[in-house]
Amino acid sequence: MSTAVRTSAFTEPDRPKGLLIRFVTTGGSYVDVTGHGEHFVTNRWTCHGCGDASRTPEEDYLFRIRPDANNHATACRAIPLT
Template structure:
């Protein structure tokens, strides 16, 4: 049995300071989760494809923001324009 490896057809953007997690979107773009880390409520996510950002910036612990960023990456079909 072969396992398919899905890679993005687009160039990965530079990794910002404070990058904690990077998800690949359905459209081939990226969603970055940035911030101080696990024990801080100052984490946020932003999508390089559609430009959407977390709706409660600087009010989320990593365990709360991670599922939202992953769900957005799963649903977003925007492709990177740069």
Template sequence: MSTTVRASAFTEPERPKNLQIRFVTIGGSFVDVIGLGEHFKNRWKRHGCKATSQFPEEGYLFSIREKANNHAAVCRAIPLT
């Protein structure tokens, strides 16, 4: 019997341009932080439940990272595609 734990039950989606960080959710999907980096506008997008940044034009990486990670820690939605 294997005791290996997989990071996700689903295939990792294609990595978009300007991907800064990708989190795996407890539901087995992914949350992407996309943008131009530390001092530029960034946003997060969820692959499972389709949630996204509330104010994508105001997101600095330090702030978006925390919000995306918090969402990944509680979201149980799975990708439907």
């Protein structure tokens, strides 16, 4: 089984203000990590494919949500509908 990342066949959405990291999902969509950076608790991630997002943005330091966003991008097969 191949674990190579597939490039997206879809148009990349506009980059929101405060974009820190953008992951490409398995389905070709994107997961954005936005916020003010490493030392702030108001960072969050949002998936453009399925709409899932961080559960507790008031507690989300970048080091805590980066693995969650990456894991979601690895597992999500939803394609962007817009």
